Amino acid sequence: MRGITKRYPGVTANDNIDLDLQRGEIHALLGENGAGKTTLMNILYGLAVPDEGQILVDGNPVRIAGPSDAIARGIEMVHQHFMLIPVLSVAENVVLGEETMANPVFLDKAEASRRIRELAGRFGFELDPDAKIESLSVGQQQRVEILKTLYRNAQVLVLDEPTAVLTPGETEEIFTLLRNLAKDGRSIIFISHKLTEVLEIADRITVIRRGRVIGQRRPSETTEEELAELMVGRAVLLTVERGESHPGEVRLKVENLHVKDDRGNEMVRGVDLEVRSGEILGIAGVAGNGQDELVEALVGLRRVAAGRLHLRGRDITGVSPRAINEANVGYVPADRHRFGLILAFPLTDNLVLTSYYKQPYARGMLRDGRAIAAAAREKVKAYDVRTPSIEVAAQTLSGGNQQKLIVAREFEGDTTLLVLDQPTRGLDVGSIEFIHRRIIEKRDAGTAVLLVSAELDEVMELSDRIAVMYRGKLVAFLDGRTADKNEVGLLMATGGRAAPAEATGSAS
Amino acid sequence: MSSAQRRSTRVGVGAALRAVWALTAVPLFAFVLALVVGAIVIVASSVLVLKNPFDPTLPISAYAALANGAFGSFDALVSTLVLTTPLLLAGLGVAIGFRAGLFNIGAQGQFLMGAVGSVAVAVQFRHAPAVVAITAALLGGMIAGAAWGFVPGLLKAVSGAHEVVTTIMMNYVALAALSWIVGGPLQQPGSVPPTTPSVGIAALPILLGRSGHIGILIAFLAVPLAWFLLFRTTRGFEIRAVGANPDAARYAGIKPRRLIVLTMSIAGLLAGLAGACTILGISHTMNPTFSTSVGFDSITVALLGRSNPIGVMLAAILFGAMRAGAGPMQINAGVPVELVDVIQALILLFLIANVVLRRLLRLRGVRGSEQTGFETITRSYGREATV
Numbered sequence: 001m002r003g004i005t006k007r008y009p010g011v012t013a014n015d016n017i018d019l020d021l022q023r024g025e026i027h028a029l030l031g032e033n034g035a036g037k038t039t040l041m042n043i044l045y046g047l048a049v050p051d052e053g054q055i056l057v058d059g060n061p062v063r064i065a066g067p068s069d070a071i072a073r074g075i076e077m078v079h080q081h082f083m084l085i086p087v088l089s090v091a092e093n094v095v096l097g098e099e100t101m102a103n104p105v106f107l108d109k110a111e112a113s114r115r116i117r118e119l120a121g122r123f124g125f126e127l128d129p130d131a132k133i134e135s136l137s138v139g140q141q142q143r144v145e146i147l148k149t150l151y152r153n154a155q156v157l158v159l160d161e162p163t164a165v166l167t168p169g170e171t172e173e174i175f176t177l178l179r180n181l182a183k184d185g186r187s188i189i190f191i192s193h194k195l196t197e198v199l200e201i202a203d204r205i206t207v208i209r210r211g212r213v214i215g216q217r218r219p220s221e222t223t224e225e226e227l228a229e230l231m232v233g234r235a236v237l238l239t240v241e242r243g244e245s246h247p248g249e250v251r252l253k254v255e256n257l258h259v260k261d262d263r264g265n266e267m268v269r270g271v272d273l274e275v276r277s278g279e280i281l282g283i284a285g286v287a288g289n290g291q292d293e294l295v296e297a298l299v300g301l302r303r304v305a306a307g308r309l310h311l312r313g314r315d316i317t318g319v320s321p322r323a324i325n326e327a328n329v330g331y332v333p334a335d336r337h338r339f340g341l342i343l344a345f346p347l348t349d350n351l352v353l354t355s356y357y358k359q360p361y362a363r364g365m366l367r368d369g370r371a372i373a374a375a376a377r378e379k380v381k382a383y384d385v386r387t388p389s390i391e392v393a394a395q396t397l398s399g400g401n402q403q404k405l406i407v408a409r410e411f412e413g414d415t416t417l418l419v420l421d422q423p424t425r426g427l428d429v430g431s432i433e434f435i436h437r438r439i440i441e442k443r444d445a446g447t448a449v450l451l452v453s454a455e456l457d458e459v460m461e462l463s464d465r466i467a468v469m470y471r472g473k474l475v476a477f478l479d480g481r482t483a484d485k486n487e488v489g490l491l492m493a494t495g496g497r498a499a500p501a502e503a504t505g506s507a508s
Numbered sequence: 509m510s511s512a513q514r515r516s517t518r519v520g521v522g523a524a525l526r527a528v529w530a531l532t533a534v535p536l537f538a539f540v541l542a543l544v545v546g547a548i549v550i551v552a553s554s555v556l557v558l559k560n561p562f563d564p565t566l567p568i569s570a571y572a573a574l575a576n577g578a579f580g581s582f583d584a585l586v587s588t589l590v591l592t593t594p595l596l597l598a599g600l601g602v603a604i605g606f607r608a609g610l611f612n613i614g615a616q617g618q619f620l621m622g623a624v625g626s627v628a629v630a631v632q633f634r635h636a637p638a639v640v641a642i643t644a645a646l647l648g649g650m651i652a653g654a655a656w657g658f659v660p661g662l663l664k665a666v667s668g669a670h671e672v673v674t675t676i677m678m679n680y681v682a683l684a685a686l687s688w689i690v691g692g693p694l695q696q697p698g699s700v701p702p703t704t705p706s707v708g709i710a711a712l713p714i715l716l717g718r719s720g721h722i723g724i725l726i727a728f729l730a731v732p733l734a735w736f737l738l739f740r741t742t743r744g745f746e747i748r749a750v751g752a753n754p755d756a757a758r759y760a761g762i763k764p765r766r767l768i769v770l771t772m773s774i775a776g777l778l779a780g781l782a783g784a785c786t787i788l789g790i791s792h793t794m795n796p797t798f799s800t801s802v803g804f805d806s807i808t809v810a811l812l813g814r815s816n817p818i819g820v821m822l823a824a825i826l827f828g829a830m831r832a833g834a835g836p837m838q839i840n841a842g843v844p845v846e847l848v849d850v851i852q853a854l855i856l857l858f859l860i861a862n863v864v865l866r867r868l869l870r871l872r873g874v875r876g877s878e879q880t881g882f883e884t885i886t887r888s889y890g891r892e893a894t895v
Contacts, residue, residue, distance in 0.1 A: 322761025
């Protein structure tokens with residue numbers, strides 16, 4: 001890609017970017033959210049048309065006007081959110097759009113299955129072509145996505161944050177697969193903001209900041225610190241200084257908690273835990289093991305099926321979200337667009353979302369716009385929310401700034417307990433650093449913190465104690481300073497029992 | 509400091525203009541396009557149906573007659589305001605519903621019940637002083653309309669039944685109830701067809717010209733009140749929050765179910781008041797064929813006004829003017845009054861198709877279907893039921 005420039009009204013998303021990809025290379029594209037990685041890849045995949053610059057394949061300029069052009073040139077993309085049909089089998093998903101026909105009416109399933117087995121075998125993994133997608137683990141589904149591209153004989157694979165949803169074990173497996181693909185002569189563009197992974201897997205690393213290429217490094221000649229600095233534009237502390245914790249009295253006590261999801265499945269099956277003032281309890285676990293339900297029950301958004309919740313000794317089982325909020329519990333939800341913000345509303349309204357009815361923001365039935373604006377200005381400043389105005393809608397902010405907005409609201413004042421569900425999901429290094437520091441500050445000020453994260457590094461880094469959640473239960477409690485990452489990873493994947501084929505392999 | 513302030517003011521004016529443009533561009537283009545297509549309809553129907561010679565200036569004379577009939581004289585103006593009044597009141601009700609994410613198709617039924625309610629009360633207060641009788645009759649209309657909005661609200665809160673379905677049903681119930689009440693308990697003995705007694709002393713006083721009753725004042729006073737409710741009170745914030753994101757609203761401690769019942773009742777109250785003003789201000793009696801399209805027109809009015817009370821006011825005046833000018837247009841230009849229905853329908857069509865409109869006209873920075881109202885119509889809102 002040569003001199004790619006793409007302008008959107010008000011921003012230059014890509015500013016004269018050069019990127020070259022060699023045969024058999026794993027090339028990492030590193031940059032903060034909004035740096036222009038996605039735009040660049042959309043241009044490569046034909047979803048956007050560059051204002052300037054050209055794309056060359058094997059030295060020849062090509063025009064890519066749409067994804068079908070890209071696919072015809074062997075360029076394929078594996079999206080962060082899988083594009084699979086859950087009720088169909090692996091084989092059916094793989095051949096979709098490129099069906100192998102036995103005759104004009106019927107699919108040749110046997111031939112499709114044979115080719116899938118052969119491809120999988122060639123790259124060193126197993127996959128049952130007849131298994132239904134919905135029965136597969138996330139890691140396996142991702143392999144199906146990759147298989148799809150191989151089936152269409154992709155020469156260039158673009159993977160958008162492929163490890164975001166994987167356990168450490170699965171990440172290792174996908175890395176092995178990627179290395180095998182590279183050995184086979186295929187080229188891979190690996191988009192990520194996880195520095196350790198990029199250093200581990202990539203042959204070359206290109207860092208993008210504000211639409212420009214800031215630097216290119218080889219893993220052997222750089223460090224995490226240098227990459228982070230290139231990405232953010234200033235020195236970044238990758239690990240927060242957290243010092244000793246000084247746990248005080250028990251703030252939150254959960255006894256034998258059971259919670260069901262919307263479909264009535266029991267997702268939390270008997271959880272007992274305590275969080276003390278001045279400590280961070282981290283809950284590690286693969287997404288979907290009941291963490292969201294646990295957290296939603298804690299803040300009153302989901303009914304408790306059985307068990308009791310105590311806050312500072314007071315029974316809060318079954319009370320309303322407002323009552324919990326008024327007990328000074330802060331909550332950062334995993335899905336900030338669902339529970340955290342009203343995207344169409346201005347920052348001012350979002351900053352008083354939980355206190356709009358209280359003094360000084362309201363007097364009786366009347367809202368006090370001036371007090372709301374004053375508080376908003378102050379919080380926006382204190383939490384470094386980058387915005388042109390406090391009157392713009394929350395949806396105009398970047399993900400990191402939206403998250404800071406929620407943090408500004410929820411960390412406010414003398415919090416008893418903070419419930420943080422994936423507080424830094426999808427954020428860039430700079431925002432992560434900022435939010436991590438605030439979490440430590442709150443802990444040191446005596447708040448009890450319950451941190452749920454699918455990001456094992458985050459749990460390891462912040463937690464004073466670590467609990468591992470597996471299939472609705474807390475299967476282990478570990479000391480945050482001495483816990484071993486591999487051990488926690490194994491507990492996350494297996495729940496502590498030696499797991500048979502379940503976590504690793506095929507269904508048949 | 510002061511220069512920074514000045515700069516921010518300048519930016520503020522520009523931003524405000526852009527914001528106004530972003531909100532008004534789509535309704536404006538919808539209206540203009542409706543007039544253009546309406547012009548084609550005028551010429552085509554004149555040539556094809558009435559077998560007149562081709563006359564390209566006919567649309568201009570028709571629209572001129574329409575405008576003249578709506579604004580051309582004091583009487584025309586009054587008649588426009590009188591026809592605006594029910595559209596404005598009911599339109600505000602529908603708009604408040606849209607703000608809460610509720611698609612209230614029941615304005616028609618609420619309007620009819622408001623009319624019945626006001627007559628029923630007026631008849632009881634035949635011998636009371638006028639002030640008492642008028643107040644009581646208006647209240648009667650509001651309560652009856654509110655009740656007709658309360659029921660679908662309650663059904664939705666309790667069982668999750670979608671308000672689109674239940675309000676349509678309530679419209680039919682209202683029609684049937686109307687013909688029973690007018691032909692039964694409220695029938696003026698011996699009247700054929702069955703008609704209610706006159707509202708008598710409860711008839712609204714005339715302030716302007718021959719027909720400008722006090723309901724006009726009430727309707728225009730409702731605009732700042734609705735605006736104040738939505739944008740200056742905590743209750744209004746709750747209504748808008750539930751409409752914009754029910755999950756976040758629930759987290760904020762708002763009880764969506766209670767708010768749904770409340771909002772539907774307010775919407776019904778306003779539509780009921782529209783019905784009361786129509787009966788007490790204009791017709792004074794009711795018969796089973798008492799019919800109107802106010803309830804349905806008010807939905808278009810709310811959409812055209814982007815669920816903003818000031819926008820709704822402008823849209824209601826526009827629709828009132830078209831209704832007032834339709835007769836004069838037929839008399840003076842020979843174009844049938846039904847053209848107004850065509851134009852109204854075209855406006856609705858272009859509003860709903862605003863995505864296409866924006867693309868065709870290359871409108872940038874203009875808000876369209878993501879805006880309150882359209883979104884309410886296109887979005888299923890059933891999740892609350894399962895919580």
